[in-house]
Amino acid sequence: MAVTPNTDEAFLREVDEELRRDQLASIWTRYGRWLLAAIVLALAIFGGVLYWRYHQTEVAGEQGEKLQLVYDDLVAQNLTAAKAPLDALAASKIAGYRAMARFTQADLLLQKNDLKGAAAKFSEIAGDASLGQPFRDLALIRQTSAEFDTLKPQVVVDRLRPLAVQGGAWFGSAGELVGAAYLRMNKPDRAAGIFGQMARDETVPESIRQRVVKIAETLGAQAPDHPEEKKAQ
Incomplete structure (x- = not known):
């Protein structure tokens, strides 16, 4: 005996598909121009x-x-x-x-x-x-x-002290000016401290280190051996 096809299920599926097509057509009718405008704007x-x-x-x-x-x-x-x-x-x-x-x-x-x-x-x-x-x-x-x-020496110190720190990119340049300002302020201990740090810091440019090594020694700060002495050893 042949099985009768379920026509209700097929009918409902067709209706559902038709409703979706109508919905898409309705959305395109309402918003199609705006969608096109949005796409054109995004591309622009x-x-x-x-x-x-x-x-x-x-x-x-x-x-x-x-x-x-x-x-x-x-x-x-x-x-x-x-x-x-x-x-x-x-x-x-x-x-x-x-x-x-x-x-x-x-x-x-x-x-x-x-x-x-x-x-x-x-x-x-x-x-x-x-x-x-x-x-x-x-x-x-x-x-x-x-x-x-x-400038007043204190202005120099206040302006550059944040840059005159070990590990900083401008420690050598800023530190030299801060140390010189301390000397003008008659604070040799502070000058010796920063010049000593610079003299021992191998990241400081060599041209600056050569100057501050001598100043640090004059002020009694610990400094490394001179480059010439290292070569001779």
């Missing part, structure tokens, strides 16, 4: 991001070439040719090139013995919150060095 944003990155890369490459030309002109003592492009780079929206251009401007002022002008330029860099902290810290040290003779 994605394309814009890609173009912006490409443009930034292109601009960075162009400014890198301009900075190199500036340095070439400076080496050739062609200051007139270097001035305009250097000024333009100092206003760059790319932080690294802006910082390098301003450091160069400040160095040129130092060459003219314009300590006040150089200090002001270094101060601009130190106060530029968009720059990386290492740039700003170095600018603060260079600013303090340019102003050293006109």
Whole structure:
């Protein structure tokens, strides 16, 4: 005897599928334009991001070439040719090139013995919150060095003591200025302490260590053997 097919189940399945198609058609009718607009907008944003990155890369490459030309002109003592492009780079929206251009401007002022002008330029860099902290810290040290003779020693200490710590990137440069300020304040014990730390710290640049080793010994601080003595042993 043949089994009668379950027509109710087939019918219900067809109805369900038809309802789904109607629902999809209704959703597309209501929101289709908005969905298309959203897709187009997402693609436009994605394309814009890609173009912006490409443009930034292109601009960075162009400014890198301009900075190199500036340095070439400076080496050739062609200051007139270097001035305009250097000024333009100092206003760059790319932080690294802006910082390098301003450091160069400040160095040129130092060459003219314009300590006040150089200090002001270094101060601009130190106060530029968009720059990386290492740039700003170095600018603060260079600013303090340019102003050293006109600053009260305590100002030097307060300004640079946070950077004059062992393990810090600028321990040598900042520590030397802080130690000199302590000497001006007639605090030889504190000066001896920081100069002694610098003399024993092999991460401090050798040019600075050679200076502070002699000062540390003069102040009675423990210092390592001189490099010449080490070679002789």
